[in-house]
Every structure is written in C-alpha cells, then in structure tokens.
Amino acid sequence: MSATSTGIGKSNGKVVPAAYPPPVDSPQEFVKRGLDSEDELIEVGVAIVGGGTAGLACANRLLQLLADDPDLMERLGEVPVAVIEKAKTCGGHNLSGAVMRPGPLQELFPELTREDWRKEGFAFGEVTKEAVYMTPTSKLGVRIPVPPPFKNHGNEIVSVSALARYQQRQAEEGGAYVLTETSATQLIVEEGRVVGVRSGDKGRGKDGEPLGNFEPGTDIKAKAVVLAEGCWGHLTGAAIREFDLADGREPQVWELGVKEVWKVPRPLDRLIHTVGPWPAKISGKYGQVGGTWLYPMKDERTGDDLVSIGFVIGLEYADATTSPHDLLQTFKLHPLVRKILAGGERVAWGAKALPGGGYWSMPKLSMPGAVIVGDAGGMVDTAALKGVHHCINSGKLAAEAIYRGLKNGETSFEPYEYMIEDSLTGRELYEVRNLRQPFQKGFLKGGPLVNLAIATRGKLPPGRLAWHRNDEKPMFIGNTYKRYPRPDGRYTFDKLSSVFITGNATRDDAPNHIRVQKHVPREVAETWKWMCPAGVYEIPDDAPETGPVDVIVNYTNCVQCGAITAKGGRLTTPEGGDGPLYQIT
Amino acid sequence: MGGILVYVLHYEGAFNKNSLGAVSEGAKLAGELGTTCDAVVVGGADLTNDLCATLGTYGAKRVFKAEGAEGLAQPVVDVMAKVIDDNSHSYALFGGGLLGFEIGAGLAARKNAGVTMEVTGVAVQNGALVAERPILGDSQISVSKYRGDLGIIIGRINAFEIKETGGGAAEVVDVAVDYSPWSNQATMVQRGEQRGADVNIEDADILVAGGRGLGKAEGFQLCEELAGAFGGAVAATRAVVDAGWYPYAAQIGQTGKTVSPKLYLAAGISGAIQHKVGMQASENIVAINKDANAPIFEFSDLGIVGDLNKILPKLTEAVKAKKGA
Numbered sequence: 001m002s003a004t005s006t007g008i009g010k011s012n013g014k015v016v017p018a019a020y021p022p023p024v025d026s027p028q029e030f031v032k033r034g035l036d037s038e039d040e041l042i043e044v045g046v047a048i049v050g051g052g053t054a055g056l057a058c059a060n061r062l063l064q065l066l067a068d069d070p071d072l073m074e075r076l077g078e079v080p081v082a083v084i085e086k087a088k089t090c091g092g093h094n095l096s097g098a099v100m101r102p103g104p105l106q107e108l109f110p111e112l113t114r115e116d117w118r119k120e121g122f123a124f125g126e127v128t129k130e131a132v133y134m135t136p137t138s139k140l141g142v143r144i145p146v147p148p149p150f151k152n153h154g155n156e157i158v159s160v161s162a163l164a165r166y167q168q169r170q171a172e173e174g175g176a177y178v179l180t181e182t183s184a185t186q187l188i189v190e191e192g193r194v195v196g197v198r199s200g201d202k203g204r205g206k207d208g209e210p211l212g213n214f215e216p217g218t219d220i221k222a223k224a225v226v227l228a229e230g231c232w233g234h235l236t237g238a239a240i241r242e243f244d245l246a247d248g249r250e251p252q253v254w255e256l257g258v259k260e261v262w263k264v265p266r267p268l269d270r271l272i273h274t275v276g277p278w279p280a281k282i283s284g285k286y287g288q289v290g291g292t293w294l295y296p297m298k299d300e301r302t303g304d305d306l307v308s309i310g311f312v313i314g315l316e317y318a319d320a321t322t323s324p325h326d327l328l329q330t331f332k333l334h335p336l337v338r339k340i341l342a343g344g345e346r347v348a349w350g351a352k353a354l355p356g357g358g359y360w361s362m363p364k365l366s367m368p369g370a371v372i373v374g375d376a377g378g379m380v381d382t383a384a385l386k387g388v389h390h391c392i393n394s395g396k397l398a399a400e401a402i403y404r405g406l407k408n409g410e411t412s413f414e415p416y417e418y419m420i421e422d423s424l425t426g427r428e429l430y431e432v433r434n435l436r437q438p439f440q441k442g443f444l445k446g447g448p449l450v451n452l453a454i455a456t457r458g459k460l461p462p463g464r465l466a467w468h469r470n471d472e473k474p475m476f477i478g479n480t481y482k483r484y485p486r487p488d489g490r491y492t493f494d495k496l497s498s499v500f501i502t503g504n505a506t507r508d509d510a511p512n513h514i515r516v517q518k519h520v521p522r523e524v525a526e527t528w529k530w531m532c533p534a535g536v537y538e539i540p541d542d543a544p545e546t547g548p549v550d551v552i553v554n555y556t557n558c559v560q561c562g563a564i565t566a567k568g569g570r571l572t573t574p575e576g577g578d579g580p581l582y583q584i585t
Numbered sequence: 586m587g588g589i590l591v592y593v594l595h596y597e598g599a600f601n602k603n604s605l606g607a608v609s610e611g612a613k614l615a616g617e618l619g620t621t622c623d624a625v626v627v628g629g630a631d632l633t634n635d636l637c638a639t640l641g642t643y644g645a646k647r648v649f650k651a652e653g654a655e656g657l658a659q660p661v662v663d664v665m666a667k668v669i670d671d672n673s674h675s676y677a678l679f680g681g682g683l684l685g686f687e688i689g690a691g692l693a694a695r696k697n698a699g700v701t702m703e704v705t706g707v708a709v710q711n712g713a714l715v716a717e718r719p720i721l722g723d724s725q726i727s728v729s730k731y732r733g734d735l736g737i738i739i740g741r742i743n744a745f746e747i748k749e750t751g752g753g754a755a756e757v758v759d760v761a762v763d764y765s766p767w768s769n770q771a772t773m774v775q776r777g778e779q780r781g782a783d784v785n786i787e788d789a790d791i792l793v794a795g796g797r798g799l800g801k802a803e804g805f806q807l808c809e810e811l812a813g814a815f816g817g818a819v820a821a822t823r824a825v826v827d828a829g830w831y832p833y834a835a836q837i838g839q840t841g842k843t844v845s846p847k848l849y850l851a852a853g854i855s856g857a858i859q860h861k862v863g864m865q866a867s868e869n870i871v872a873i874n875k876d877a878n879a880p881i882f883e884f885s886d887l888g889i890v891g892d893l894n895k896i897l898p899k900l901t902e903a904v905k906a907k908k909g910a
Contacts, residue, residue: 486878494880496857500839503721508823508833508840542800554827556840581721 014474015523017568022515024570030238032186032198036219041196044177045076046402047222049184049197049235051085052094053160053388054374055228056167057108057395058402059083063174065403072407073175081176082220083168084199086183086576091164093560094230095259095352095585096388097293097310099127099271100158103424104392109170114156122162124297124306127152129270133336135278141336144275148454149384149432152271157295157308160388161582181577187235187370188219189242193411194369196221197235202575204511211509224402224413225370228395231353232562233376234573236363245363245372250467252363252378254566255356258328258533259310261297261584264344267305268296272336273385277443279330280313280322281480284442287318287473288480292331293385294340306347306584307340312385314356315470315566316440319478320526325351325533326484329492333485341491349498350585351533353562356382357467359433365394366414373398379425383432383454390425397423431458437465470566475523481530495535499557502580504534506556513574514555514564525549527567534559586712587675587734588621589614590649590668592661592688593640594680596776598631602788603680605643606745610707611678612644613748617709620675621646624755625668627653627661634757641755643747651760656776658687659768666695667762669735676714676731678707679739689739698735705744714738742787743845743866786835791817791848794837794864795825798853798874798893802830807897808852814904820844822860838863852893856881873897 035041046062048055059081066073066080073080087093102114117123130152133141168178179199186198196219203214227236231254240246272294280288290313297306311328331337355361355378362378365371373379373394380387401416420426435453438446438461452460487494514536516528522545528537534557543549559580562571591611594601608624615622624645626632629652637648649668653660665677665688677692679685686702693700705726706717716729716738786792793812795805805819812819821831823838837844839859849867854860856872856879864870865884872885873893882888889896 489880489883494857496859500858501721505840508827508836552828554824556823556827583721 014476015521016472016474017524017527018469018471020517020520020524020568022568022570023517024515024572026238026241030186030235031242032188032219034190035188035195035221041219041221042079043077043221044082045080045222045406046082046224046226047197047220048081048083048226048228050228050230050376051083051087051090051168051178051180052164052228052230052374052391053167054230054376054391054395055083055226056090056164056171057392058226058228058373058399059171059176060108060167060174061396061399062403063171063176065399067174069407072403076223076406079177081171082222083171083176083178084182084184084197084220085178085180086573087180087579088577088581089165089180090168090178091161092581093579094160094164095257095350095582096160097257097259097295097308097385098158098160098388099152099155099295099385101386101389102154102156104389104396108392108396117156117158118300120166121299121301122159122166124157124159124299127155127157127271131270131272133272133274135274135276135334135336137278138334141274141334149435150273157271157297158388159584161585183573183576184235185217185573187238187242188221192368194225194239194367197225200573200576204575205509206511208511223406226398226402227370227372227376228374229376231355231375232565232571233372234571236372236376239367239370239372240363243367245367247364249363250357250360250464251469252355252361253357253467253470254315254353254563255312255382256315256324256351256353256531256533256561256563257310257312258324258351259308259349259585260328260346261348262307262309262341262344263347264305264307264341267298268294268307268340271295274336279311279327279483281319282443284445285318286322286478286480287316287442288322289314289316289439289443290327294337307344309337309341314439315353315531315563316468316473318473318475319480320475320523321478321481321530323481323484323530325495325498326481329485329487330483332492346493346501348582348584349493349501350580350582351559351561353566354382354387355380356436358382358436359429360464361467362429365417365420366412369411371398371401371413371416379429381428381432383435384428390429393423393425394420433458434461434465437467440468471568475527477523477526495533496557499534499559502559502582504557504559504580506558506574506578508556510556510575510578512553512555513572514553514558514569515572516551516553516564516569518551518553519548520551522546522549524568525551528564528569531563531567533561586618586620587673588623589676589678590665590672590674591622591624591645591678592665592685593624593626594682594684595626595628595632598636600640601680601682602747603682603740603742603745605747606743607678607680607740608640608643608645609748609750610740610745612750614707614709614714615644618712618714623647623649623672623674625649625651625665627651627664628655637757638754641752642749644750644752645755647756647758649758649760651762653762653764654769654773656684656773657771658684658691659771660764661688662691662695663764663768664760664762665692668760669696675735677735677737680745681740681742685739689737693737696735698733698737699729699731700737700739701729702739703741704738705741707738741843743843786818786820786837787842787844789818790846791815791850792820792844792846793817793850793852794820794822794854795831795852796822796854797824797828798855799825799830800853802828804853805831807893807901811850811897811901811904814901814908817846817848822854851881851885852897854881855879856884
C-alpha cells in the first residue's frame, strides 16, 4: 500500500512521517519462536540486554545478592549473570547530561563515598551553585528564579559513559560475563514466555551475504531476561508489541540531546540551565520546545576543568530544518556561553534520544520471563531532567525481584512493577505525570499549564493528559536552518568532524541497520537530514525541488542515537562493536 | 642494548616498499640508540646473496637469510625467534601489512613479548624505543613503552619512509632453522590480488581521487584519463565507493587506505575529516571543487573553485602535451 495513493500522509496539505513507516515486520523479524537445540545454544542464569547504567545496576545488585546465596548461584549454572552489550565496551554508547540525584547509587554501592566516585573518574563534583536563564534572543540572557523541578543543589555531575565502565568492572569482579561487541537481535519466546535472546550475526556484507569472517549468532537461553536497552530499545519495542505492554498507555514521545564536553581554562562555578526559547523558535507553528545545560566538571584524576554543554529538544517539532546538532552550535554563540568556553577545546561530542513521555507513556514493565528497566521503560523525568538515578533504582529493584522470583522457582517477575510504583521512581514520575504535555501546544500556550503543574506539585491539571505521537506531527520546510552558523572547526563544528571524535568506525561493508523508506516526500527527507546529528541522511544535489526524493543513507556514520525511530524510521541493532566509543559523555 | 631486527618481505626478486621503509627506520633508530639494525628474510632461490646485500643501502648491517616457505607467517616466526635468541636483538620491527601483523603476533606469543600494531611513529626515549599508535579513529595518539627483553613494533602501511643511507653491501648470514612441526603444515596455494586492485594506490606517486562531486559513476572516466596521463592511479572517497561508483580497494580515509603520494589531486571531494586522515600526509594536495566553502580548501596547497567536468579534461590535455613535448 503506497501512502501517496491512499491519501494518508497528508494533513492539511502537510506531510506526516508516520505515513511512510519503516519496512519492518517486528513480530516476524525480531521475535524468534522457540530455542535452538540444546547443543547449539548458550545457557545463562539471567541475561541482561544492555550494559548501560540500568542494566549494570541490575547486574551489580544481583551479584551482591548471589554472593550471599551460593545455593542459588550454583543453580544458575556456569554463567549466572550475562550482560550483552553492543558497544566495544560498556559505556561506549552511553550519553547523558548528566546531573544525578546521588541516593540510588549510594544505595547500590554503600561502601563508596562520593569522593571515591570522583577518584574512579565517573563523578565530577557536587552542585553547590546553580542558575537558570531565559534566552529570549541570541544576545539576551535573563536570570530567573530556579523552578522547583530544576533544583539541583547537592546533586552530582557524572558521566554515564564512565559510570558504566566502572559498573562493568564491578560486575565482572562479582562474576558476571560481559559480552561486549554483541548485539541482541531477537527476543526468543516459547509458549507465551520470554526464554532468551539471540545474538546478532557478525561478518555479513552489505547485502546480508556471509563474508569470509562470518560468525552466526547464538541463542542465549536464560531463566530471566532484563531488557535494559536504553532508548531506542530494539527488543523492548518487539516485546511491547508481542505482549501488548503499551495497552491502555499513552504513546511514547521522544527528545533528542546533543552534547559536547569542553576542556576550559577557567572552572565554571555553577550549574546552568537555559529554558529558551532561543535558539529554538518561539512561535507555536515550529513546535520547538528545547533547553540547554552547562555543567561544570572537575576531573580529579587529571586536574582538568571541563564543562558539559548540551541542547535537548522534543521531537514533536514541525519544522523539518530543525537540527539539534546545529542548534547546539548556535547556542554556543550566545555571550553567556562564549564567556565560559572561550579559550577552551572541545574534547568530546555525542548524541542520544531519550524517552520524554514520562509516567503515562511507560509500558507495563514485566512480562512472563522478562522485565524492562531504565530508559527502555521510559523512566525519565523530563521536568527535572533526571533519569540516571531512576535507571540505577530500577535496575536494582529488578535484580531484587528476579532474585526472589528465581529463589522461589517462579517465572513471573510482576512484583517488580509494584516495587517500582512504591519506590522513588514511581513517586517522582507520578508527580510530574502531566507536566510536559501542555508544551505540545507550544512554548507560549503551554507555559501556564506547566507552571500550574509545578506549583501544585502535580495535583493540577487533574486526570491524564494525552501525548501525540511525534511521527504524526505534520512537517513543513521552515527556516530554522538560517540560524545555524557555518562551522569554523575550532568553536563550532560540522556533523562529520563531530562523529569522527566519537571514535566511530563502523565497518563500511556492514549491512544497513537503519530501516527507512528511501523514496519519500521532501518534507520527510529534509526532516531526517537535519535531525540526524551524525549526517546519516543525505538528499542528492540533483533531487527534484518538489515531490518525492531518494534519500541516501550513510549508515556507517550512525551513532545510534535512536531519534529516527520517533520520526518515521526504525533503528535496529547493527553488528556488535559498531558505532561510537564514548568516553566521558 | 641489543639491536633491531627488521623483517623484509619480498616477491619475485624485489623487496616490498614498506619493508624497505622499515629497514630505513630501523637503521635510523639504531643510530640513535647506539646499536645496529639487521634484516631477516625467508624464501627460496630468488633470494640471492647479491639481492640480500642491497639491503645495506637502506642501513641494514647484517641480513639473516633462511630457506623456507614464502608468504606464510609461522615459518618466519620460527626464523625470527631463532635469530633473536642467537643475537639478542631488543626489538623486532615490521613495515606493516597483514603478514607483518600475523608474524608479529606470533612472535609476541612465542617470545612473551609486548607488541604494538598500526604504529605511525617510533622515538627514542631514555635509551629505549617508544611506539606511537593512533587510537579512537586516529583522534588520539597512544604511546607504548616496552617491558622485558623484546619489544615488537609493527608499522602502519606507509608509516616509514624509505631512505638510502649510502651504506655499502650488508653482510649476508645464512641461518639454519628447525621449523616447528606446525609451521610447514600450510602451503601457499595461490597468491591473489585484492579485489579490484589493478594498481596499488598505496605505492603510487600521483593519485587522482574522485568524490561525490563527480556527479555520477561515469565521472571517474575523467579521473582515469588524468591519472593515465600522469602515470598515476585513481583513488576514491567512501561516499562514491558506497554508491558503487568505484571499487573498495581504491577507498581512501578512516575506513579505507592511508596514502602519502607526492601529488594528491582531489576532484569533487569535500574533505570531511574521515577522508582527510587517509591523505593528509600527501606531499602536495590540489583540490578542485565547485563549493568554495568545502573544508578541503583548508588543507590544500592549491585550490581550484570550478567545474571539474571542464577542468579535468583540460588538465589531462595539458599534461599529455607537456609529457609529449
């Protein structure tokens, strides 16, 4: 069925990306019915898909519990806990702001002090001063009182990429098997229950043909599976569909963040957020709601003064020329930022999508044989800009639920859902459940309702505010792009040199892991081209000005941010080991 | 301090260019360390004493020659292990390439030695060698020092420059080796060329490289004509290789080959950093691009803003005329 012939895909004459869905058959491709025979599979106790903050918190906690329970450890077999990570090392694909509420990490590793965190190289100091600015224009910055959700006093600046590396070491010391450079491509379901995952093939060529170094994937059978894939979760998406986990929930919506880390000559003395509207457009027509951060980072191991700077925008925007990467470059031109970065040097860059729907968009978090933790489960509080502590908390609670379940010989881990509801994660996400939705009406129209929600600590507006899907937003070709600076290669950067410093080196003849329709209206093609921070989508110079165009997909540039899934495409798992190698993002 | 032993690969009576670069580099480093540089060769009858002695031109003092199977790693590991045991070399140096990687790895395992691959520079520090290796997509340099009796350094292709030292003939020393039982289990069945590589772009002095700006696959004809007139070879960017316009063997850049010709002529190449890292060491860079803002102009010696469809044919004519004259 072609979208254009049926007339869908147009809304008031405008084009909707959802009308050009990716060529994907999720139940057929991403769910495997039944396990291979016993001598062809690997059997583990608990299989954790994704070695990020949440998945490793689950591994860390499970191994703590198993250390005191040799009987159960024994019963889980030779590999009690396996972590499956597609990056070259854990943390390689992790990126966040990040300013973290310290509680859950302190609970996870009670013997560690915050001073120890800094010595380990994943924490960079406690927030003592903070400021929030409105930026009405490219020149003006108006300091405003810190809105309650933004209060960060006492929180810790961290790098989730470095934190994951630390957690990986802890997990391995505790007896986990961390399978890096391994992607999990299929969820294995038997008799209505998740019984494992299948790892991806390696060494396939562009057309899927096996090359000389071809290695087929393997079924990994597990007593419990933890989906900790972050955003966008490949198997999580398949599981949500297979087990109807989003039934009765709001659709998930997404945001995209682009971040740089700068080494600066003078330490920044405070944490700064800006709430716009500039560099985004204020008019509701553009649908742009974004904000920025500037976090001071003191690297205690090198003595370097660093600054984390980033821009986040909801993917509900309507102007196809919205480019989060270039908006970050634009933001750096503001005098407020120049003052901080002047004389400095960019040392890292990265981009990552995050779930923005909050409470109402969270899927049911358990299914027979498996649970969902962290960002994969949508556990981000986008009012407070916080998710790291929810990742740790959910991973830890999942470990406790699975431990109890396995001990009692159960295959349902449903109690995990109630544990989340009763924990700080459930409470905090409930409080801000209706806070961000009004912004879908635009920055100006939505503002008062947002303030109401903040002022009443979430009691008002009452009920359940709906979310509209990001890919159903009609797109138009606007002029946001006129704001973007021409990169000078020293202070402002183009996309490709940014991808380069991520250490991305995806094999050129690997199969394409990005599913999109390649013949689409210009509005959709422009949306992808500008949105993608890594320059994956290109429109040929000689493409027609109007009507459908052929999109070139440079998938080897991909840093696996996941945003394409929100705007009409689908990110699937590439070959293990491909993609960026983030260090300090 | 023991000496430096360099593995030299040969084929049909000629030494490999990267190996000769490694001998030159080894001789230079040996001079700084106050020791000597030796070479080791393994092969059959085409390795004459006269041929081996010419390695002295590049600075080798002695050439250890062993009779053995060519093009296979394990026999060379046996030979090098014996030469090192008998002569107490402190370093083994390779010019790069897959065979070098394999021999170096095997030797590292055999001798329990440290190994660094893809090395782009070697320096003397406190009387010892340290190897520099680009990491994280060439955005950073890691420096390796060696512990123990032997350090193994394997260069990246073209990392070491060939230099004639003016030295005389090297002393050729025949080595008798008892090969390990597994070493001669493999035999060379066929020597194949890399797909699509009729010219080895890594060896060419002049490269004409084409990018997306050529417009279509047929645009490479212009490059081929110019390269033909120059007596050079054609290279390509990843984008056009992806698009199927030219074979992968000609790809320059982060995920392709690294080249350093005397002249690199870039036609319709924007010059993204992923491409730059593969060709920035070229002696002279000339860029033709219709976009005056293309990043390639920032690191070209000569930049031409214009239509390559007009410029390339004229350039070809001019080169032909000059050569004919």
